[in-house]
Every structure is written in structure tokens, then in C-alpha cells.
Amino acid sequence: MQTQNKFPLLEGSSTGRNTPLHIFIMGSILLCILSFVLTTILLLFYPYGVNYGEAPLLDQALHLTTGENIYKRDLQTPPYIIANYTPIYPLLIGEIHRLTSLPLFQSGRAVSIFAAITSSFLLGSIAGKLFNSSMAGFIAAGLFLGHPYVALWSGLVRVDSLALAFSLAGLLITCFRWRSSSWLVLALICLLASVFTRQTYLLAAPLACAVWLLRRDWKRGVTFLAIFALLGFAIFLILNAITHGGFYQNIVIANINRYSLERILSMGTLLIITGPVLLLMASIAIRKAATRPIDPVLFWALLPYTVGALLTALTVGKVGSDINYFLELIGASAIWAAGMWAAKPGRLAACLLILHTVWIVVFSGLLFQAPLVKLWNNIPKTDALARQVQAAVIKGPVLADDRLDLVVLAGQAIYYQPFEYTQMYTVGIWDITSFKKEITSRKFPLILIHPAYRQDRWSAPIYDAIQQNYTCVLQTGMLVCQP
Numbered sequence: 479m480q481t482q483n484k485f486p487l488l489e490g491s492s493t494g495r496n497t498p499l500h501i502f503i504m505g506s507i508l509l510c511i512l513s514f515v516l517t518t519i520l521l522l523f524y525p526y527g528v529n530y531g532e533a534p535l536l537d538q539a540l541h542l543t544t545g546e547n548i549y550k551r552d553l554q555t556p557p558y559i560i561a562n563y564t565p566i567y568p569l570l571i572g573e574i575h576r577l578t579s580l581p582l583f584q585s586g587r588a589v590s591i592f593a594a595i596t597s598s599f600l601l602g603s604i605a606g607k608l609f610n611s612s613m614a615g616f617i618a619a620g621l622f623l624g625h626p627y628v629a630l631w632s633g634l635v636r637v638d639s640l641a642l643a644f645s646l647a648g649l650l651i652t653c654f655r656w657r658s659s660s661w662l663v664l665a666l667i668c669l670l671a672s673v674f675t676r677q678t679y680l681l682a683a684p685l686a687c688a689v690w691l692l693r694r695d696w697k698r699g700v701t702f703l704a705i706f707a708l709l710g711f712a713i714f715l716i717l718n719a720i721t722h723g724g725f726y727q728n729i730v731i732a733n734i735n736r737y738s739l740e741r742i743l744s745m746g747t748l749l750i751i752t753g754p755v756l757l758l759m760a761s762i763a764i765r766k767a768a769t770r771p772i773d774p775v776l777f778w779a780l781l782p783y784t785v786g787a788l789l790t791a792l793t794v795g796k797v798g799s800d801i802n803y804f805l806e807l808i809g810a811s812a813i814w815a816a817g818m819w820a821a822k823p824g825r826l827a828a829c830l831l832i833l834h835t836v837w838i839v840v841f842s843g844l845l846f847q848a849p850l851v852k853l854w855n856n857i858p859k860t861d862a863l864a865r866q867v868q869a870a871v872i873k874g875p876v877l878a879d880d881r882l883d884l885v886v887l888a889g890q891a892i893y894y895q896p897f898e899y900t901q902m903y904t905v906g907i908w909d910i911t912s913f914k915k916e917i918t919s920r921k922f923p924l925i926l927i928h929p930a931y932r933q934d935r936w937s938a939p940i941y942d943a944i945q946q947n948y949t950c951v952l953q954t955g956m957l958v959c960q961p
Contacts, residue, residue, distance in 0.1 A: 510624025
């Protein structure tokens, strides 16, 4: 659907395509993309885990390739593992690993990076169509990719980038192909795929699609919503039946973590610090939009999407959440920021865009690229620890928190996920008695504990049992505990 352009690029020497101003903007956005490329390359080829959540997903992927059920019904019995995400991502990376023989981490990270690039293309397409400006589309895509959070999370074995790509595809199709029933079927499939990649994607994109369709054609909107809800519920029931109730146990019951207002404030402050200029540009665009004739897509699709993304971001207060909860909000902000340029291209917009580029490149370097280079420099030490784990898995199950990646790479299935079960113990839905007995009997030949995360990932009774029955030595930043 062609929408009337409410934000035309102004004609003239100051904003023409071949002016120095335009060239500076393109160079600025290309620098954002370069920052993304540098961060993701550092992650893609790194042979070990970077984030705690990577190893459990790889373990689940390996189980799925052999036809095993990753959604246990009884969470009280060993192995003490939880699959707290819906299954599409581990299914996909497991099959890629099996068919291509790519290393485990590279299989998952390649999917995440490709999905992030796809998301940037989709965001650019939405912005380009919405503002009738290819430059606005280029700006939105580049601002999204260049954000430090996007660059880091896109290079990890995590579900979020793929879920975001599916949801944005559904949003784009619904907004601009809503008259076609066949295209709406594809949009439905994309939205359902996003939800069954990560369940938190049930809000922003489906909300925006629903509001847009109900506004344009309420009968079609009601039908779309009904089919989406019925199919989603049916898939949930089927998966729950196949897993004998384990699907519900894992993605709902085991995900009941504590909620902390303090965490919202700290994570939100960090978002503001890493993206102040982006948020400023978005606010300028929103203010300008409020003073102009309302573009239907802007008001009935992008605004609901932004509200949904903000509400999703507020769930970052759940203990264990991370910067991935901000990806939708960063994407929405990138579109609004591109709208600022489309509404009033000129020196102010150019200065803000260039300032944002400098800001995110500096923060990407300080927050993520420098630590990643340090990880690469420490590979010999990690290799030594990996050899120690490789020798220990022959004797029995190895326990670890931040170094669960070494357990998976050693060819052993994960026996215990410390963060998830510590949270379950904290909220009173896991009895630690049996597991504590296994520790006191010295069943485990090796336990690796990261001192910085000890309280979040090892409950006091479990940690005390380890201290009483194992000798722990600080080695390469880890407590290496042996009986």
C-alpha cells in the first residue's frame, strides 16, 4: 500500500543526494555498520562461550537432533535442566550443525547474525515505506545494527535475533500488504514463528498488527486475531501434549523468577547511557509527527509497536533478564530517528546522526569490543581449563556455571543448570535435598564456579555443601573444585 508521504525529503542543495551533508550521513551510518561487523566477527569465530545462556541452548539443540524431549515434566529429578524457550531456534541450529558439521557455537552464532541483518533490512524497509525515503530506510537499518546491544547480542547463541526477524517480517507484511489474504497468511506464520522462538514476542508486533488491521478493516482484523490466537493456543496444546505437560512446566512454571524494580532502574539507566542521541532523535521525530497530519501507518502501527516494545522492555526487571529485552525498543527507536531526518533533513539532523555514530562506536569499543579482545588474548588459559574439563567428564558429570560451554564442548550433556534451579529454589518450587546429597557423596569430579556470580547461581545450602566436601582453588578467574 502506498501511503501519502508526510515527511518528504526537501529538495535543494542542502539535502540533495550528492551534497556533502548527504555523504557525511551515509559515511556515519556505514561506520555504525562497521562497528556491528567488528563486534560480530570477534564473537562469531571465538571458540568458546561468551554468555551463560549459550551453552543450555546448544545442549538442547544436540538433544533435539537425536529426537529427545527437551521439555522435562518432572523438574525435581536429574538431570536438572530446563528448556525455558520455545523450540524453533534450537531446532534450527541443531539441524544446521548436523547437516553442515559446523562447530556448535558457529552454527548458532551464524543464525543469530543473519537474523540480525535480516531484522535491520526489515526495519529499513518499514522506515523507507513509511517515510517514502530510501535514505530514511538506510538510516534506520544502520542505527539498529550499530547499537552496542544489538551488535553484542547478534553474535551470541541466543534466540532473540531470530524471533525479532520473524516478528518484523509479520509487521511489515501486515502494514503494507494487508489487502491480500495470502500475504496475511504469511504474516500470521511469521508472527507465530516469532512467538515460538521466544514467547515474549507475543506482545509488540501482534499488538501493532491487530491495531492496524482493526483500523483498516475490522472484519479482517477480527479474523486475523482469532486465527492467530486459535493457532497459537493449538500449537501450545500440541507441544504440551507431546511433552506430557513438560512444555508448560519449562516455559511457564520454571520461568517464574523474582521481579526487581532496582533491576529495571539499573538496566534502563544503562540503555539511556548507551543510546541518548538515538532517544533524542526519536523524541524529536515523535514531536514533529504530532504537529503534522497523522500518517495512518505511523499512528496505527508504529506507535502501538513502540508501546508494546516499551512494555516488553519493562519486564527486564525479572531476575536473569538482560539487554535482549531492549531489542524491539531499539528497533522502534531507529525508525523514529530515521523519521527525524525525513521530517527535517538538515544540519541539526546530520549533527545528531554523526554524534550518535561517534557515541555508539565509543561505547561498543569500551563495553564490548575491548572485553572481547581480552577473551581472545586469554584463549590459552581457557584451553587449559577446557582440557581439565575434558579429562574430568570421563569420570562423571561436571558442574559449572559460566563455563557450561566447556562441558558441552567436551561432549557431555548438561547435568545441572545453576541459575535456573537456584531461582526455582528461591521461589520455593525446587527441593534441593536430592541434589545436595549428590554433592555430599562427591559424585561430581569437577565443579567450576565463577566467584562474581556465585550468589545468583549457587544457593547457600548447595555452595556450603561444595565447600565442605570439595577443595576449591582459584584458577584463571574460576573456583576449580575437586573432591
